[in-house]
Amino acid sequence: MIEKKVESSGNVVGYKAIGTITASDYQQLGSEVKALVKKEGSIRLLIDLCEFKWEKMEAWLPDLKFGSEFHDEIQKNSHSRRFDLGEVDNTSVQTLLCS
Numbered sequence: 001m002i003e004k005k006v007e008s009s010g011n012v013v014g015y016k017a018i019g020t021i022t023a024s025d026y027q028q029l030g031s032e033v034k035a036l037v038k039k040e041g042s043i044r045l046l047i048d049l050c051e052f053k054w055e056k057m058e059a060w061l062p063d064l065k066f067g068s069e070f071h072d073e074i075q076k077n078s079h080s081r082r083f084d085l086g087e088v089d090n091t092s093v094q095t096l097l098c099s
Helices: 023-040 057-070
Strands: 002-004 012-021 043-055 094-096
Touching: 002 023, 012 023, 023 043, 023 057, 043 057
Parallel strands: 012 043, 043 094
Antiparallel strands: 002 012
């Protein structure tokens, strides 16, 4: 499951990946990101992976397609150990790593 974080605002958006990710999770994520990109132009994305377990094989192709489709619209830069959308201002794609 992929949940949008309530702290998301404007072109700064965060998601939390929980458990095992499926192809339908990427369909939902793709629809939401596409709408946000249409509204904002480009976005800054942070993904919380603390509760992420695995990605089903059926999700591998949608995962690659998501990255390919939104490569130019998602600004990318660094990694973070904390989930704080307030700190995403000066960065772009951030992957949350749990310690």
